Structures are given as structure tokens and as C-alpha cells.
Amino acid sequence: MNNLDIVFMGIKNLWRRKLRTFLTVLGVIIGASSIIVMLSLGFGLSQAFEDQIAQWGSLTTINVQQGWSDPSMPGAGKEDVSLDDAAVVSFKTLPHVVSVSPTLETYGSIINGRYVAGVPIRGIDPDVMEEFGFEAGEGRLLAAGDELTVLFGSDMAQNFYDPKSRVWREPKINLMKDRMTMTLNPNYGWDDPNIPPSEKVDYKEYKIKVAGVLAGGNWEHSYGVYMPLTEIQKLIKEKEKAEDLRPAPGQPTNSQYMRIDVKVDDMKNVKDVQDTIKIMGYEAYSLNDQLESMKETAGIIQLVLGGIGAISLLVAAIGITNTMVMSIYERTREIGIMKVIGASITDIKKLFLFESALIGLLGGIIGIGVSYLLSFAINQFGSAFGDMFGTGAGTKISIIPIWLVFAALAFSALIGIISGYYPARRAMNLSAIEAIRTE
Amino acid sequence: MVDFNSQLRRCINLDEFIRLNNVKKIYRMGDEKIKALDDVSLSIEKREFICLIGTSGSGKSTLLNMMAGLEKPTKGEIIVNNHHLEKMNERQLTKFRQLNVGFVFQSYNLIPTLTALENVSLVLTFKGIPKSTREKAAAKMLKNVGLGGRLHHKPSEMSGGQQQRVSIARAFVSNPRIVFADEPTGNLDTKTTYEVMDLITGMAKDFNQTLVIVTHDVEISDYAHRIVHLRDGNIEKIEIQKTHKEETE
Numbered sequence: 270m271n272n273l274d275i276v277f278m279g280i281k282n283l284w285r286r287k288l289r290t291f292l293t294v295l296g297v298i299i300g301a302s303s304i305i306v307m308l309s310l311g312f313g314l315s316q317a318f319e320d321q322i323a324q325w326g327s328l329t330t331i332n333v334q335q336g337w338s339d340p341s342m343p344g345a346g347k348e349d350v351s352l353d354d355a356a357v358v359s360f361k362t363l364p365h366v367v368s369v370s371p372t373l374e375t376y377g378s379i380i381n382g383r384y385v386a387g388v389p390i391r392g393i394d395p396d397v398m399e400e401f402g403f404e405a406g407e408g409r410l411l412a413a414g415d416e417l418t419v420l421f422g423s424d425m426a427q428n429f430y431d432p433k434s435r436v437w438r439e440p441k442i443n444l445m446k447d448r449m450t451m452t453l454n455p456n457y458g459w460d461d462p463n464i465p466p467s468e469k470v471d472y473k474e475y476k477i478k479v480a481g482v483l484a485g486g487n488w489e490h491s492y493g494v495y496m497p498l499t500e501i502q503k504l505i506k507e508k509e510k511a512e513d514l515r516p517a518p519g520q521p522t523n524s525q526y527m528r529i530d531v532k533v534d535d536m537k538n539v540k541d542v543q544d545t546i547k548i549m550g551y552e553a554y555s556l557n558d559q560l561e562s563m564k565e566t567a568g569i570i571q572l573v574l575g576g577i578g579a580i581s582l583l584v585a586a587i588g589i590t591n592t593m594v595m596s597i598y599e600r601t602r603e604i605g606i607m608k609v610i611g612a613s614i615t616d617i618k619k620l621f622l623f624e625s626a627l628i629g630l631l632g633g634i635i636g637i638g639v640s641y642l643l644s645f646a647i648n649q650f651g652s653a654f655g656d657m658f659g660t661g662a663g664t665k666i667s668i669i670p671i672w673l674v675f676a677a678l679a680f681s682a683l684i685g686i687i688s689g690y691y692p693a694r695r696a697m698n699l700s701a702i703e704a705i706r707t708e
Numbered sequence: 709m710v711d712f713n714s715q716l717r718r719c720i721n722l723d724e725f726i727r728l729n730n731v732k733k734i735y736r737m738g739d740e741k742i743k744a745l746d747d748v749s750l751s752i753e754k755r756e757f758i759c760l761i762g763t764s765g766s767g768k769s770t771l772l773n774m775m776a777g778l779e780k781p782t783k784g785e786i787i788v789n790n791h792h793l794e795k796m797n798e799r800q801l802t803k804f805r806q807l808n809v810g811f812v813f814q815s816y817n818l819i820p821t822l823t824a825l826e827n828v829s830l831v832l833t834f835k836g837i838p839k840s841t842r843e844k845a846a847a848k849m850l851k852n853v854g855l856g857g858r859l860h861h862k863p864s865e866m867s868g869g870q871q872q873r874v875s876i877a878r879a880f881v882s883n884p885r886i887v888f889a890d891e892p893t894g895n896l897d898t899k900t901t902y903e904v905m906d907l908i909t910g911m912a913k914d915f916n917q918t919l920v921i922v923t924h925d926v927e928i929s930d931y932a933h934r935i936v937h938l939r940d941g942n943i944e945k946i947e948i949q950k951t952h953k954e955e956t957e
Contacts, residue, residue, distance in 0.1 A: 271836050278833075285821060606817045609778065610878065611806035611834040614798055702778045705817060 270616040279623040286596070290628065293585075293592040297632020298639055300585035301681050304578030305640035306647070309667040311571025316668055318563040322556050325488050327402045329367075331531040331543050331555045333360070350550040352526040360531050363545055365538040368397045371526040373501045375508070378457035379419075379494065380474070381449045384429035384440045385457065389493045390419075391527075392501025400532055403490060407445055408481020411497055418478045419451070420495040423485040428492065444482050450474045451494075453508040470512050475504070582681075585632065586688045593625050593692035597699075604696050605704025614697045621693035622686055629685020633678045640677075644669055725886065725918050726752040726775055731784035733770055733941075744770040745781070746941035754885075757909060757919040759932035766938040768922045769890055775920060776809050776888045777801040789885060806835060810879030810917075812908065814891035816871040818863040818878075824850060825859040828878045835882060849877040853907055869900035873907065880911050886918040893928060905931055 283290045322328060335352055350356065352371070360369045373392040378385055393401075395411040403410055403420075411420050421444050429440040454472035483490045496504075531546065531553075533539045539557040546553040597604070604617060644667040733745040745767045752758050760768040773779040774786055777793045778801075786793040791804060811817075818827045825846050832842035850859055853873040863871050872892060879887050889908060893901040909931050912919040921928065929935045935947040 270834050271838070274833050274839075281821075602817075603819050606819060607830070607834070608802065609776075609805070609811055609817075610831050611802065611882070613802040613806070613834070616834060702773055705813070 270612065270619070272619075275616070275619050275623055279620055279627055282596075282600075282620075283624055283627060289592060289595075293588050293628050294632045294635065296585035296588040297582075297629055297681055297684070298636045300578075300582030300684075301633050301636025301677055302639040302643060303581045304575060305637065305669060305673060305677050306643050306667065307574035307578035308571060308673060309640065309644050309669045310647075311567060311574050312668040312670060312673075313666045314570055315564055315567035316665065318567055319560065322560050322563065324486065325556055327487075327532070328536055328556050328560060329533045329539060330401060331533060331539060331546065331553050333529045333531055333546055334527075334552045334554075335525075352529055352551070356551075357526075357529060359549070360529060360546065363531075363542055365534050365542055367532045367534050368400045369532070370394050370397045370401050370530045371498065372528050372530065373498060373505070374527040375453060375501065375505055376455050377451055377453040377494075378455075379429070379449055379451050379477075380457070381429060381440075381442050381447050383431050383433065384442055385432055386425065386428040386430070387457070388422075388425070388428060390451075390453070390501065390504075391493055391495050392498040393495055395497050397532075398495075401530060402487060403495075404484040404487075405481040406484035408479065411480050411495060413497065415478075415480060415497050416500060417451075417475050418480045418496065418500075420480045421482045422491050422493045422495075423483045423487075424491040425482065425494070445479055449477055449479070451477045453504060472511055473507060582684065586684045589625050589628050589685055589688035590691060592628070593621060593689050594695070596624070597621070597692050597696045600696075601699060601704045601707050604699055605701045605707070608699070608701035609705060618693045618697045621696050622689050625689020625692070626682050626685040629688070630678065630682040632685075633681025636681065637674050637677055640669060643667075723753040723755075724751050725754045725756075725789060726750075726920075727785070727787040728771075728775070729785040729787075731771075731774065731781045731786060733767070733774065733779070734782045743941050745774075748784075748938075748941070748943055750936065750943065752918060752920065754918055755913075755916050757912065757931065757933045758921070759929040759935045760920065760922045760938060761924060761926070761929050761935055762938035762944075763924065765940075767941040768938045771938065772888050772890055772920060772922045775886075776811065777804050806882075808885045810882065810884035810887040812872070812875050812879045812887065812889035812892045814894040816863065816868075816875045816895075818871055818874055820863050823860045823862055824855060824866070824874045824877075827863070827874055828881050831878055831882050846877070846881055849881045850874070852880075852911070853877045868895050869904065872896060872900075872904050876904070876907055876911070880915065880917075883915060884917065886920065887912055889919070889921040891923055892921065893923070893925065901925075901928070 319328070333352065333356075335350075354371075357369050357371050360366055370393055375390050375392075376387070377390045378387050393411075395413050395415065398410045405420075406423055408420075411418065426440065426442060426444055429442055430437060431440070452472045452474045454470070457472075483495075485491065531542065533542050536557065539555050540561075543553045543555050543557070607617065608614075647667045648665050728748055728750040731745055731748045733743075735742045735744055748767075748771060760771060762768045770779065774781055774793070775788060777788075777796065781794055784794070788804075789808060793801065793804070796804065818824075819830070822830065825843060828846035828849055829839075829842040832845060837845075847856075847859055850856060850873075853876055855870060855873050855877070858866060858870060863874070866874070872895075876892075879889075887908070892908060893904055896904060905928055908921070909919065911917075921932070923929060930949075933948070933950055935949065937944040937947070
């Protein structure tokens with residue numbers, strides 16, 4: 270028998286019993302949509318976790334710091350690694366590493382009229398800023414040739430205060446337009462009278478130009494001042510000269526960086542690269558560490574939700590079986606006739622399996638539509654629901670990935686076939702001559 | 709002389725189409741065993757028209773079902789067109805029926821939800837013949853049985869005689885080698901009975917088919933070449949009325 274004929278015959282048979290077909294399909298709709306919606310809540314949850322962590326910094330960035338070794342521990346510190354240019358080069362050659370950004374950090378103050386802000390001043394490579402998620406909210410990012418030019422963190426305006434004022438007031442400053450100076454004096458504004466003037470260090474004050482202010486949304490970039498790496502190196506040298514100090518042992522020297530950020534091409538490779546760097550003897554951190562455990566939690570919640578949805582799909586599957594068994598009782602004589610006039614048992618089996626698969630598939634298709642509606646409604650009106658999960662507003666509570674749509678279709682058709690298998694076998698094994706005698 | 713000729717032909721098995729050797733059939737009804745066929749041996753030739761006649765319970769329908777591969781014998785051999793039906797599985801039997809057998813029933817056995825045309829073309833559907841071809845063939849066959857104007861009527865919209873004509877069209881549409889009819893006129897009045905019988909025998913003759921009819925109506929048996937009388941699961945006697953050779957000559 271032609272497959273196309275089986276399709277037409279199956280559709281016709283289902284159409285003959287419209288109400289019963291509809292009710293059975295309804296069962297599958299409820300089952301399919303409940304499982305999809307439940308899973309979509311799980312996806313929403315894990316997406317919310319991801320968004321939350323992404324606010325703390327980039328998820329594809331690994332933070333590498335000086336390996337900390339305890340000399341008293343045997344075997345520790347077997348290899349003395351340092352965060353120098355050689356390390357930068359070696360990280361760059363690792364697979365999956367997109368770019369590497371060494372950071373120098375020093376501390377200083379920005380003076381804007383009567384306001385002062387004590388801030389960490391970070392030197393970074395202007396060329397890789399964009400790749401590391403720096404985004405200018407106002408003005409521009411740093412460029413390679415910038416001299417004495419700074420880029421402010423997004424929330425820097427709030428860090429200025431008036432040292433002479435007793436109560437804190439909102440500083441009236443404009444980071445883009447105001448004239449500002451910068452000094453690397455760590456104690457600016459805190460003149461210690463105990464230090465004789467002869468020992469006072471004469472820190473330079475630099476007039477600075479402002480390139481821009483970073484965009485908000487990333488907590489790592491909200492605080493602090495950024496300058497090109499070479500500029501910072503120059504300033505640090507001048508500071509040391511002014512202090513007349515030789516670099517203390519153990520302290521980062523010019524050739525050593527405070528930390529090196531490593532950007533990885535994809536989130537799934539972060540762990541591998543991180544492990545490799547750890548094996549090299551460095552300390553490496555990434556937000557992936559937190560994300561892993563949060564995702565695990567989300568996965569468990571999703572499993573529980575999906576399980577609840579699966580129960581209704583199971584009930585729907587039993588409904589399909591019931592419908593098909595009933596249908597075979599009704600059509601016993603018809604099956605007998607078909608067998609006598611030349612229908613093969615495979616034709617009969619295919620016909621019944623197709624009918625039950627079609628019920629499942631129809632339920633799946635409509636179920637997906639219903640799920641999208643429900644998902645939309647939840648996202649629209651369910652912010653209270655979101656607070657319950659602690660995901661906060663802004664992120665979607667229910668997310669239906671496109672693969673879930675196809676998986677749901679395939680799965681519901683499969684459920685139909687499985688549910689129809691027993692009835693189809695029954696129909697197959699009916700004795701033609703007995704079936705034809707039933708009235 | 710004619711009789712001798714046919715006897716001779718039977719001996720060399722030239723035209724033998726169906727052969728039954730010591731067929732036995734026992735039904736189990738709970739603990740009770742019912743012997744439907746005791747020990748039946750019979751040979752049927754190509755293009756022959758055989759009538760199986762007997763009272764109810766004589767085993768005539770059982771015999772018919774076995775020759776059509778719908779039931780299996782408890783013992784004995786059934787050879788149709790060189791196929792041993794008793795050795796075939798369900799799948800092979802289906803294939804065999806599809807290729808060799810047409811069926812006409814007492815109760816018509818049309819599918820009530822399908823039109824006359826669909827009922828007839830269903831046989832060809834199972835053979836995998838494309839829609840346009842099979843509908844053309846079905847329509848032609850329905851015209852042959854005089855139902856050219858009722859192609860799109862459902863069985864419930866037709867009289868008993870008309871339904872039986874649809875069923876005849878269905879039996880002949882795939883041009884089977886052998887047509888079985890189980891009390892084809894049992895539900896019909898006398899006038900329609902003759903019409904239907906003329907139709908069946910006429911078509912079988914036109915298409916060179918073997919025809920086996922089960923009946924308890926003596927008048928119908930008049931059409932047959934040979935009449936096989938069954939009684940309590942055994943062949944009581946075989947009446948030879950004429951031979952198909954004679955008829956064709």
C-alpha cells in the first residue's frame with residue numbers, strides 16, 4: 270500500500286470521529302504544553318542566572334594572578350612563575366584564547382576643584398579594550414597614542430567627595446567637561462603633620478584629559494580609572510623616582526603585572542583554558558566557576574518542573590492508547606474486510622500507527638502554539654512570579670529555545686507511535702474471518 | 709466420451725488449479741471439539757465453476773475459507789496455483805489473496821463510510837496502484853455491473869442488490885485468478901438473485917476465472933459445472949452437470 274494512501278486514509282478515519290479525535294488531541298495539547306512551559310521556566314531561570322553573573326563581568330574572561338605559594342608547604346612553588354610579558358605571550362599561544370590583556374594597577378587621586386576621589390588607576394592595553402567588554406557610555410574608549418588621558422568607570426562621579434565638607438553631598442561635577450588633575454600620592458588630602466616637610470615626597474600632579482566614561486552594567490568597570498598601559502608604566506616610574514625608592518622585593522615591579530585577563534572564544538572552553546593556566550602555576554579565576562554551580566541548581570529545578578509536566582503527557586499517552594483501542598473495537602469488521610480483500614498486516618499496522626502518531630503530532634503542534642501563548646503571558650504578567658525565584662525583573666521568566674520546539678514535535682509524535690503500538694498490534698493480529706463475522 | 713476426456717485431463721493434472729488432500733478442520737469451543745471438516749479431497753480446474761452445497765453446519769463455508777487462505781486446516785494439504793496454503797504465514801497469505809483471490813460475501817461486507825467507487829478501488833489501493841489508475845478501473849468495473857450512475861453513493865444509500873453488485877465489482881476489479889462467493893444471493897429476492905448470478909458467472913467466464921460458490925439454494929447450483937454436496941464435513945457426492953470445456957467449445 271502506498272504511503273500517501275495510508276496518510277489520506279488515516280486522516281479520513283480521524284476526521285470520521287471528530288469529537289473523539291479532538292478530545293484525545295486536547296489531552297496531548299495539555300501534556301505537551303505543560304512540559305514545554307515547565308521546561309521554559311527552567312531555561313528562563315538558568316538564563317537569569319547567566320545574566321546575573323554576566324553583570325559581574327564577562328563570562329569568557331579568565332582572571333590570572335600571581336601564583337600564591339606557601340614556602341612551608343613541601344612541593345609548593347616548584348616553579349616560580351611571574352606575570353610578565355613572557356606570561357602574556359604564553360597565554361596568547363594557548364588554544365581558544367582570543368586576546369590577552371595585562372593590567373597594571375596603582376592607586377591615586379583625582380582632583381576636580383574641591384572634590385577629590387581616591388581611586389585605583391589601571392593601565393590596560395587600549396587595543397584589546399573592546400574585546401574585553403569595555404564600552405563607552407560617553408565619549409570614547411582609550412586609543413593607543415593617548416597621553417595622560419583617562420577613561421572613567423561608569424559610577425565614578427559618585428566617588429568624588431569634598432574633604433572639607435562634614436556631610437556628604439552629591440558632588441556637582443561633570444566628568445566629561447571639568448578640568449581635573451591626577452596624582453599618584455596615595456595620601457592626598459591627608460597631610461600628616463608628624464612627617465617633617467623635608468621627608469615629604471613631592472608628588473607630581475598631572476593635568477588629565479578625559480577620553481570618556483564607561484557604560485554601566487558591568488560591575489567590574491564601574492569603579493576606577495583606566496589609562497593606557499604605557500602611560501601608567503611611565504607614571505609609576507616617575508612616582509618611584511619621586512619617592513626615591515627601589516622596588517621592594519615581592520612587590521610587583523615594572524615588568525610584572527597586577528593581573529592578566531585572558532579572553533576565551535567561547536564559554537564552554539573557559540574551563541579548559543583555566544585549568545591549563547592553573548597547571549602552569551598561576552592562580553586563575555573566572556565567573557564560570559560560579560556559573561557552573563548555579564547552572565547545576567537551575568538544571569535540578571528544571572528537571573523537577575519537567576517531571577511535573579511529563580506526568581500530564583503520560584496521561585495524554587494513555588488517552589491515545591485508549592482512543593486507538595476503542596477505535597479498533599469499532600472498526601473490527603472493517604479491519605477484517607480490509608484483510609480479506611488484500612490489506613497486508615503491515616498496511617494495517619502502519620495505518621493505525623499513523624493515526625496515533627498524527628494525534629500525537631497534532632497535539633504537539635497545537636501544544637507548541639499554546640506554550641508560546643502561555644510563555645508570553647507569563648513573561649508579560651508574571652513579574653511577581655519572577656521575584657519569587659529571585660531573578661528580578663528584566664530577564665524573561667519563560668524562554669522556549671527553538672530546539673525545544675522541534676524536540677517537542679518529535680517527542681509528541683513518538684509518544685503517539687508508542688501509545689498506538691499496542692492497539693496496532695491488536696488490529697494486526699485480528700483474525701480476518703472472525704473480524705468479518707462481528708456485527 | 710466427454711467424460712473420459714475430462715477424466716484424462718484430470719489424471720495428467722493439466723488444468724488443475726486447486727487441490728485439496730485429506731483436509732481436516734477441528735474447531736475448539738472451550739473444551740468441546742467440533743469437527744467442521746472430516747476428510748475432504750477435491751480437485752478444481754482452471755475456469756471451472758464449482759458449487760459447494762449443503763445444509764448449515766456441513767462445512768461448506770469452512771472449505772471455502774480454507775481455499776481462500778482465510779483459515780488453516782488442522783490436517784491435510786491445500787494447494788492453490790502450486791502454493792501450499794497450509795505452510796504459509798499470515799504475511800504470505802495476505803500476498804496470496806491480494807494476487808489471486810476475489811471475494812463476494814452474503815452480507816456484502818462493504819465499508820460503510822466509503823462510496824461505491826472507493827470500496828471497489830480499495831482493493832487496488834492495497835496493491836499500491838496510483839489513485840487515478842485505480843479509480844478509472846473501479847469506475848469501469850462498476851459500469852460493467854450496471855452501477856455507472858451510483859459511483860459516489862455510500863452502501864447505506866443503495867439496495868441490497870446494488871450493494872452486492874458493488875461487492876462483485878470489488879471482487880473482480882483486480883482480475884483475480886479465482887473468485888469465491890459465500891452465499892452471494894442469501895439476502896436477495898428471487899429476481900435479483902438471478903441477475904446477480906448471471907453477473908457473477910458471466911464475468912468469471914469473460915475473464916477466464918475459476919469460480920467457487922457456496923450456497924444452499926439448489927436453483928443457483930444449476931449454473932455450476934459441478935456440484936459438490938457436503939454433509940457433516942465430508943463430500944457426499946459430486947454431480948457433474950457439464951464441463952467448462954464443453955461450454956467454451
